[in-house]
Amino acid sequence: MATMTTQNGDYAGRCLSMLFVLTVLLGVGAVEQAFGQETGSVTGHLYCADTHTVCRFGSVTIQSVPAKKKDGAPPGDKHAYSSPTDMDGVFEIDGAAAGEYYILGRCAGYVTPYDVLVAETSGSVTGDNEGLKYALNLVTVAAGRTTSTSLTIQRGASISGTVLYDDGSPAENLPVKLLWRNAKQTWVRFANSANDSTTSVLGLDSVQTDDRGRFREAGLPPGTYSVMIGLREVTWKAKQITGSSEMDMRVTKGDGLKVYFGDKYRLRETLPIVLHDGEDRTGVDVTIPANGLHIVRGLVSAKADGSVVEKGTVQLLDPEDKAVVREADIANNGTFVFHYVVNGSYVVxxxxxxGGSKTGDFDPVTRNLLVEEDVLDLNFALNATAKH
Structure with a gap:
């Protein structure tokens, strides 16, 4: 049997060492139900391993195992069903098409081996992923019958800290993004499929700082993490005081100063956070500068006739690894601007x-830039791309 590895070693070994293998007890005293011959049901309990109690108001999902592809054969039907758990930790899935299924239990703050797989693939797990055979257990739905099964999940680790500006005031309502160091030792955005959010299964952002600048991200599998705090580039504000709740959206791309754990401004310099099973890591604090920041502003035009370039991007790159530090759009008048740029060397x-009838495509250009003060005239003239 093939194995899948992560930065912490063999995946199958990880699943055992984490002591929270999904325990599936199949076919114990199966009870016949008044279903037709094509569907069956799955019922049972979801348990919390750390408290040895039932998991209330969690969820259990089953998804059909993809049939092995045969030459000339059409793909099989895909089925998925889910059920919440009640006050007794009981779930009931009725009317499921007969067949073999993966089964997964979820509860806020708890993890399974599947969450490691989600992290390693940056949230893009497909039904034919080889890692699923190690990350999930199986349950068989028999036509006209009920299958009893129980699942046990393990409490995940957590990271918490405080984000302050350098004058001591709290940095409130800022998004907190976790980074995960994958098996290739590369930092990627962590897709948290187990945190306390209805959107967590989609890998969407769900954590931000509170009015004291505090944050806490729970439901984390063991691994190596870091934290990135970014100033918002899109904000929603109420357009009026009374009456309807009409909102106004303001986009300020280019304002997104990023600060990494360790008060670093480059991803390669961030400090790693190694989390073990169920560990609560506190003191992951970040300071955002409010002083000593600069504006970088300029204009992009076409070299041939001096007309403005109406569309495109301007990036500030790390000169060592060429990673994107900041990015801004070119406005339709050819201008671009970065706010809150820290001192340092960049490649622009x-x-x-x-951008329309006046402009075509252009060859990209790069230029070294040292920022020690405001830069207000960083202008570029681009050559049109040669047509073949």
Missing amino acids: KVSGED
Whole structure:
């Protein structure tokens, strides 16, 4: 049998060492139900391993195992069903098409081996992923019968800290993004499929700082993490005081100063946080500068006739590894701007795009930039891309 490895070693070994293998007790005293011959049901309990109690108001999902592809054969039908758990930790899935299924239990703050797989694939787990055979257990739905099964899940680790500005005031309502160091030792956005959010299964952002600048991210599998705090580039504000709740959206791309754990401004310099099973890591604090920041502003035009380039992007790159530090759009008047730029060396990369009848595509250009004060005239003239 093939194995899948992560940065902490063999995946199958990880699943055993985490002591929270999904325990599936199949076919114990199966009870016949008044279903038709094509569907059956699955019922049972979801348990919390750390408290040895039932998991209330969690969820259990089953998803059909993809049939093995045969030459010339059409793909089999895909089925998925889910059920919440009640006050007694009981779930009931009725009317499921007969067949073999993966089964997964979820509860806020708890993890399974599947969550490691989600992290390693940055949230893009497909039904034919080989890792599923190690990360999930199986349950068989028999036509006209009920299958009894119980699942046990393990409490995950957590990371908590405080984000302050350098004048001591709390940095409130800022998004907190976790980074995960994968098996290739590369930092990627962590897709948390187990946190306390209805959108967590989609890998969407769900954690932000509170009015004291505090944050806590729970339901984490063991691994190596870091934290990134970014100033918002999109905000929603109420347009009026009374009456309807009409909102106004403001996009300020280019304002997104990023600060990593360790008060670093480059991803390669961030400090790693190694989490073990169920560990509560506190003191992951970040300071955001409010002083000593600069504006970088400029204009992008076409070298041929001096007309403005109406569309494209300008990036500030790390000169060592060429990672994108900041990015801003070129406005339709050819201007771009970065706010809140910290002192340091950058490589500026400008990419002009087709913006209409006046402009075509342009060859990208790069230029070294040292920021020690405001830069207000960083202008670029681009050559049109040669047509073949």
